[in-house]
Amino acid sequence: MKISFLVRDLCHMGGVVSATQNLAGALASRHEVEIVAMRKVRDTSYFPLDPRVSVRVLTDLRGHSPASDLEHPLIGVFPKVYPVDPAEKKPVVSRLAELRLLEFLATTDSDVVVSSSPRNTIMLSYAEGDYLRVTQEHSMPSVYAKYYQGRLFKAYHSLDALTALTPEEAESIGKQVPDVRNRLAVMPNCVPAAPVQSKSTNKVIIAAGLLKENKNFAALVEAFAIVVRKHPDWRLRIYGQGTEKANLRKQIESLGLHNSVALMGPAAPVAPEFSKGSIFVLPSKREAFGNVIVEAMAAGLPVVSTDAHHGPRNIITHGEDGLIVPGDDTDAMAEAILELIEDDDRRKRMSEAAVRGAVRFHEEASRERFEAILRDAFARKALPTSATARMDTGGSVRIDVGALPAEARDVTVVCRRTGGGDVEKRFPVSAEGAAVVPWNGGLPEAIWELSLRTADGHEVPLNVDGYGCDVRELLHVPLPRAGARAMELMLPHRNSDDRLRIRSVARASxxxxxxxxxxxxxxxxxxxxxxxxxxxxxxxxxxxxxxxxxxxxxxxxxxxxxxxxxxxxxxxxxxxxxxxxxxxxxxxxxxxxxxxxxxxxxxxxxxxxxxxxxxxxxxxxxxxxxxxxxxxxxxxxxxxxxxxxxxxxxxxxxxxxxxxxxxxxxxxxxxxxx
Incomplete structure (x- = not known):
């Protein structure tokens, strides 16, 4: 199978770049894998890339490169489809990159195209081609910028699969865009094993991440001020760069911590630095996953983390390989750090448990998880999604979906009530692809949306075109019905998004x-x-x-x-x-x-x-x-x-x-x- 990952670029030090490169490398042991980058601004990535993974660059922004596109007339032109931040003075992604991406999507021979960023997901929704369309959400769509969030939610409908980092985030996306719940799966980031591990003896606490307000390193510095008063021989190292560096430096100096807290700057690779510590602390206010948690655990560090919804709690087993503390309680953070400092045996046991716990996010487990998601997506893609709905003389709705794939077992039409709740009714589909929703004993009064579902849990929405709903017989249905409720009537129809729906009316009077x-x-x-x-x-x-x-x-x-x-x-x-x-x-x-x-x-x-x-x-x-x-x-x-x-x-x-x-x-x- 050939798999292509879409990224903006590989030229910045971020968790999405790291996770994408790691997963691409994990899949490369069984598949042909490439990464398609819309732009390139530096010679190498900050993270190691498996040599079996090829990289395709759509625009080269390096002035010294023989393939540089800096002189191209479209390199300074804003794109027309790719969402642009209103604050941008010049395009980060150019019209040239956009056109080349659309050309790639229209001509690629890939079996699967995976978007690793929300803006590329929007681009993928415009693409032609018969490949599987997949997006990986590495953050929380509910907090995305409004200038592209609505377009993104609309783009979800054209995808074959959509992954979220945690069960909580999958549930959140399902509530925001209910029609894609059947395509949602949980896919944590892929984080490789660490080549070196901590001996858990150095009196060093490690923290790492972008130095920005959301990462909340100021709270860690405040907590460490409590720790160092009891244990002045321990040190804190913070790795990373960002806009909060100057503020952190001022805070460190104002608290008199300049001899015990070091701002280390960025580090790549980071695992050797982690191995120098004995405890890792993540003080974030919000964390969709937290690659650094797994990286620290893989390096043998027990983790003290805020309960930053909702990544940490899906990685750390509290009391076993780390400690989770309330997000707004620096005293609790300091207390947890002191627990690990003052109990060498417990710290050592948690260190060993952390290494074991990190295995479920390593290459082999990630590859198996992602391949299962693709198998499910291919199975859904094989199911018919177009239907016709015809009302018979009695008022029942007869649905025809056409030929079913041979491997599809116990297929049913699922009628799911719109407007909240998970109320649904199911009706069997014959080998010929036909189902009947009876007028009496079928659907309570509501609007119902129809899907096709197999015994394996694969589900696809049913769509109709302008000729797909034949309701001529409704005008001849005798009302009121003898021996039945006063009003029992169903009206199949096409919704504005082409989904097949049934309006059911069932009233005693x-x-x-x-x-x-x-x-x-x-x-x-x-x-x-x-x-x-x-x-x-x-x-x-x-x-x-x-x-x-x-x-x-x-x-x-x-x-x-x-x-x-x-x-x-x-x-x-x-x-x-x-x-x-x-x-x-x-x-x-x-x-x-x-x-x-x-x-x-x-x-x-x-x-x-x-x-x-x-x-x-x-x-x-x-x-x-x-x-x-x-x-x-x-x-x-x-x-x-x-x-x-x-x-x-x-x-x-x-x-x-x-x-x-x-x-x-x-x-x-x-x-x-x-």
Missing amino acids: HVEVGDLAVTAQTVELQAEYWGGELGRGAQIEAVLRKDKSRVLTFPALAGEGTRITSTVDCGALVGEHAGAEQIWDVWLRPAEGAERVPLSKLATDVLQPINVFTFPWPRVTVARDPRKTLRAKAGRCVATVRNGGTPPPRPVTTIEIRPYFTSAAQFALKTVRV
Whole structure:
């Protein structure tokens, strides 16, 4: 198998570069592996790269290189697809690099293309080709910059697999982009074994990372000030570079720690430096994974770490190979460090456990984990994703997905309720690729999204095109159904993202709105009441949406068969109007004390009645007494004067009455001041 990794470049000292190079090297023992870098600014990477991994550079920004692209006219032009930070004064990734990447994606013979950065993931979503599309999230998408976060979440839908560093982050992504939950897998970073290990005897504490505010080295320096008062012969070494270096230096000097705390600068490779210490400390505020934790453990260092959500707790076994402390408690950090300093035997045992614990992130384990993710992705990719949905004469939905792969076992159509929760219903798929969602005993009332799932847990969304939903028979389904609930109906349809959905309605009683006669004085309603009969005190109730304690009532009269009628007095609506607009949701209370039933428009093949079934909007002009609330009757407004005499001029107000169906297909009345 040929696997290509996409990176921005290999020219900076970061965890993503290290993890990508490590995983590429691990896979190179069984596969053809290359890394495709959009740019190159230095001769070598900071991290070792397996010689079996080839590197393809799309733009060369080294002035001394014979292949330099610095003179190319597009090298200073901003890209059109690749997201650009609004603060960039000149492009970090150029239009030239973007075009060359798109060309690579369109022509590569790779079986798998893996994006290791969110912006490249967006590029990958535009790509042509029949290869497997995979992205690895090495951070937390919930904190990504808004200028590309939305595009990234949309790009996820075009991927075959998506990995996150921890179970918590996989769950978080699944909540942010629910449609890709079936493609999510946990893939920790690959960290190789250390060539040298600590003897756990040096009185040196190690910390490493970018010197920036989130890494919180200031808290470590503060904690070490407590430690060194009890153990003045111990030293702290902090490796790394960054914008906080000057602030840290000032803090170290102000605390009088200049003889015991050293800012070591960056180190590559870092393992030999780790082996000089006996304890490693990670003080981060936020850590999606924490490569340095595994690197330190592999070098035989027990780790004291803040509970920085949520990487450390997925690496460290508290009390066995390290200690986890609250993120905002420097006293607790100092206490944990002192525990390890003052108990040589425990520190030695935890050192040995750390080496064993790091093995699960080494090359062999990482390769097996990633290959399993690819196998699952290939199995999903082999499943059909296009379907047709046809309603039969009884109102059941017949779904056809076509030929299934031979290895697919016990395939089902999964209907999963949208709008939260994990409620789902499953229906078997025949060997011919057909399934039936029955009208009676199928889906409770909700909107359902459909997927195809195998017994092995491989799941793909089902999509339809503009011709994929045949609902002609719905218009002939007899309603209400004899011997069934008053309203049981399903409407398959294509969502805006081409996903196949079913709107299911299942009600023991139902009021289906028919014709309306609308004037400035009245709204005369005709409807069908299924599943019951009108009793004493039956009435139509208009309930103010923003204050449900305010209710207007109008008599409901029984007609022939299931028909009912009612007349809504527009004057009552106008008399209650306040503000710019008000919405009254309309219900039937079939008898005194009975439960309300919404008036709806559901016995139709129209998915959204809101803009289809329209009615006149009459206007009523009224004169309001500024000293008294408006009273209205039958479209006429009457005001009284409290103290006698000649009333002052009355302001004139026009109220428009708008009958309509809501997005939930319930009948409502809106009054609007115009």
